[in-house]
Amino acid sequence: MSTDFRLPDLGEGLVEAEIVQWHVAAGDEVTLNQTIAEVETAKAVVELPSPFAGTVSAIRHAEGDVVPVGEVLISFDVEGSDAAAAETAEKREPNLVGYGAAPRSTARPQRRARAGAAGDAVDLAVREAAPHDAIAPSAPEREPRERPRSTPPVRKLARDLGVDLDLVAASGVDGLITRDDVEAYAARTATATPEAPRGPVPPTAAPVASAAGDERIPIRGVRKHTADAMVRSAFTAPHAATFLTVDVTASVAFVAGLRADARYAERRVGIMAVAAKAVCLALRRTPELNATWDDAAGEIVRFAKVNLGIAAATERGLVVPSVKDAGGMPLLELSDAIRALAETARAGKATPADLSGSTFSITNYGVFGVDAGTPILVPGEAGILGLGAVQRRPWEHEGGVALRDVMTLSLSFDHRLVDGAEAARFLTDVGDVLRDPARAMVFA
Template identity: 60%
Template sequence: MSAERDFALPDLGEGLTESELIDWRVAVGDTVELNQIVADVETAKAVVELPSPVAGVVTALHAEPGQTVEVGASLMTFRVGGSDAPEPAASDDEQAAEAASAAEPEAPAPEAPAKREPNLVGYGAAADASHPKRKARRVPSVPAASAAEPTAAAASTTTLERPRPAERPRSTPPVRKLAHDLGVDLEALDGSGERGLITRADVEQAASARPAPAAPSGASAPADDRVTRTPVRGVRKHTAEAMVRSAFTAPHATEFLTVDVTASTELLDELRDDRATAGHRVTMLAMAAKATCIALARTPELNSRWDDEAHEIVQHHYVNLGIAVATERGLLVPNVRDAEGMSLLELADAIGDLAATARDGRTPPADLTGGTMSITNIGVFGIDAGTPILNPGEAAILATGAVRRMPWEHRGEVALRDVMTLSLSFDHRLVDGAQASRFLADVGAILRQPGRALTM
């Protein structure tokens, strides 16, 4: 015996109440296996692949790409158990009997106790006996008959099934979302990437190549053509809400320190030329991250958070170091967990992996929460200094500026040196000016003379 089974949008473990459906990986009529990826959804922080909680046949899809779905709402329906083969077409007598019985109320079938099925991204909402399940939408077997031809549909004895889709075009979830937003059909594209991967450039080129719709004769272009409206959702919505909450909750203060980092740049050159470290991409950001971990051990007030409900200051004895990453979907801040115990090379590898994963839209939701302090590298954009806004729940954020070759006092003379500016924003409820100054001075001292780390 087969049975209908709804798949509700699961709780993705971020405390979020909704997600946007980016794309379906399956269609009605497809047979899926347990844990097969069936859809891509975008939360406020990341694109997540949803695996199927059961093996069965897809009988209904309850949302369209671009639609926002609440956690616990029915996302799709499966037919599970029994044979996966399509059901035979009903005869004329059977169709007539079914039509007659449709007018009578159906006796509710006994339901099994609510059970939560595990999947790769969390547990879906448990079935609630007090609320009826949403019925799967039926797809008509044949086109609906007109009033003038009442017997056309009844004369058909075959079922028209939706054709099985061809192999899915190879692309990443962010590229599929971009294609959906721009109205580009991925099926019609040939990917220019490795092994035929469809890239962002392919989608943008296809969108720009489409002819603009012709305006009616004598009509002028509508005023809306002069602006572009983009719905605020996903990462952009989450970032905006977090920044407003932080800016108007925590009293921000910012300090600056310009440092001669020539010794650090020379050390980086040596590491790049050393065969023993050739497989590690050590950057000034990694150096600043290591210096930050050392300085936090000496000034732990910057590694804390304000608990407004308990009226307490919570000090962390570990460092989950957030690294701000600019992506196509907006700003993400994944964090390196337990960074205080990592070597410089381990930090460099972890930062590189986090950045690559974030830009590909593959950051696990767990890596986007639980940070204790953050670093943002504005120097990569050629900027020297700024006043970064704190991540909510963190006491400080350090911005590293561009490294510039410029005249600088060195050993009593003026010489060309590598110089960088550090900007530290902090929550003045948690951190006093003296504590922030000591922390910033320690980071600057390590970058000025990396060997000083051995004395701290």
């Protein structure tokens, strides 16, 4: 029988992907879990495995096409038990293993109570009932209702079609509303008379004229994701910035000593790793910068662990993979993790898990010879530290002037979460460790 394979739900709320490369062609025989294509989302390049064995009967999209989640990518001819398995798989909402688990329970998960360092975050909100919070006696109590269960792509489709998911009957596993359910409901209601628009229809902007030789580049993939994130950050968090220029001669000598030592030479520790370790130490004393502003819940959430985001310039654009629990790593392990993650990101192999979950970030524009800058916050984070280039300059030292290795630190922070004094304390702590790495031994 012929069966279709749709673009799976890639998780992280991603709703489309660009086909980078096909690994099969029409007429090819494929085996179970064989890689059939590579697709690029807004966060990573992902390999798509075949969910069954059979013969490729048709390729539905060409390389370079941007395909919505749930749309048919490829068709197969399968036989025997594989055909039955394919028919079952085709009825399920597509989901890529490792990029968003398939639903198992109809109950909505309860919000976990936070318990200080024992949990993932510390709840700082103090809830106090006000007199006006009381329910009026005349107001009937409404019984809470569960939100219809569906995946992000299906919810987006429902929004696009103007479908209320509360009215859609679910046919998926464990009461999941599928794409077919939404499309079927929309088709049944399509004959209804559409409501006249209320108010004037907004004018459509005229396309921008292109002069001869101009290049028009589609906004998609990492560039689109980065643009959306930067706009969201700039217009959500009130940014403030502070700067500190530090004599890092001792750190430069410390790094040179490690590289000259045969025991550590292969670890290739650099000033970036020392700065990252300094950040982790400083965040212990200024937890306000390892936090997020939860507007919906009316809470400030301080994270128990430091997941350190490392901004990396790649051929696909700027990405920020994160080192999980960086605060618990010794210097050499942290250096290895940063280097490995950066290499993975530049190769386009970082997973959505790698590219999410950071709680504080570092950007090293010093590698491009830039002295200082004002980085924009990663959405949801309280701070980001920019590292400038290490420059040999005349500098005050022990009462005189000498040539010293100097760098500028730039801290951008969310002023809702962090006051100026706290930002200054954090930056001073980072500078103290870079000025004298031995201070890390006495950091509390």
